[in-house]
Amino acid sequence: MPELPEAETIARTLAPHVEGRRVRLIRFLAPRARRGPIPLLAGCRLRRCRRVGKQVALELDCGLLLVKLGMTGSLRWRGSAGAYTRAVIELDEGWITFDDIRQFGSIGWAPEYPHSLGPDPLELSEAEFRARLARRSARIKALLLDQRFLRGLGNIYADEILFAAAIHPLAPARSLGSERAGRLYRTMRDVLERAIAAGGSSISNYVDADGRPGSFQRFHQVYGRAGQSCPRCGGTIARIVVAQRGTHFCPRCQRR
DNA sequence: TGGAATGTTCGGCT
């Protein structure tokens, strides 16, 4: 569920409720939701809530809480506890619930922002993007999913971006050349910005911190549309597996 | 019943 636009939307909707509050404690209802040791945070002030890649960071004055949403994770302001509530972050006023059906998500603590993530797609320059692509021989779809290369893209947006840029998912990164690399950069930003404006994609159960679904799924051109017709050329959307993920594309629009 | 699903990580192979 949560890729960059969804994490951004969750962070934006959660921020006004929690920034400036103090943490009381974190209750873990499922042990595996805790990623590594977390110090006692009682009394720590929650300075800022923002997105880091596809994670949501709660910046405290005594470190960072990093929420990985995994496949089905969600953060809700004053959410009611249900069967899939894995943790509750209690504040001096109100609380945040962390729900996660599949339990691939987790909450961890770190003294500072992680060093291992690549640049944010909305922050790096076109020149930097092109230079990074030119150094790699991996297939472009696999590279877009690699969080050390770029932070924030996931399976839905990788497919949508490659379609919008008319680039075949199996194309080796360094084979793209400056024209297609530039087009990829611009469509990447365009798709992400439009997705954020739409509040993300709600394809099964994603909602923001206030419980509102996104609407960008209405604009998906290829994701989840295998066998249906291509909105651009009328051909048939294909599905292959790349980097162990279902990959949807139009073989006619996205030539090898 | 089997396969696929918005993700990450680890081990092994080339």
Next chain:
DNA sequence: AAGCCGAACATTCC
């Protein structure tokens, strides 16, 4: 070293 693959994690849905 870089890239790729399979498996594992847990749960639901078709």
